[in-house]
Amino acid sequence: MSEPDDVGKEVWKRWILEAIHKIRSQKQRPSVERICHAIRQHHNYHEDVVSERLERAVREGAVLKVYNKGQSSYKDPGGLQNKILRLSPDVDVSRAVAKAVRELGERDGSTLKTIEKHLRQAYQVIVEPDADVRTLLRAGAKRAVARGLLTHHAGAYKATDRPLTSAGERTPKKKHSQDQHQLEKVNKPSLICFYSKLHCE
């Protein structure tokens, strides 16, 4: 009675998680390439095999895939992600939903289904007994749209560029006391371009 598939699944999961930890401890990005490389140092598998296992682990929720700075990174969901997301009618989850959409980084937008899956991997989602997850999430997404964090188009949600630094109402004082900019290169392209209301494509 040996299930080589199931056993292999667990083993691969451990290898992947170990690879991620190793790479992170070196302060490097756990990308597909690095994970492949790290695993191949100890086990003789082809890159395609490793990346396929990686994708499968992501699909199963054993590994968290997040889009960040133009590339995908992989995380250990249990390693650092033990945040609790409480889903109840009186909790506003619009920020969490918007963040999920951002991290999914899907060009064509993300569906509620995908968003829910991502949230369940990134948080420990706790749902009120009489509440419906989808209803709550839909409300959160709707709120996110109303707040301008997301757009809703053809059943998919897309992130809008949002500085989200709205905590400046309390103390709107700017302290530009010192200016240590002397010989600094001025190679900062448009980084100050929020408030652009174009609809993208």
Add this chain to the structure above:
DNA sequence: ACCTGCGCACCAT
């Protein structure tokens, strides 16, 4: 060549 480690800038909370 490969692997490991780190400063620091960048970003979100």
Add this chain to the structure above:
DNA sequence: ATGGTGCGCAGGT
């Protein structure tokens, strides 16, 4: 303010 992230580079093997 605080803490996570990862580029770029230095140092070790």
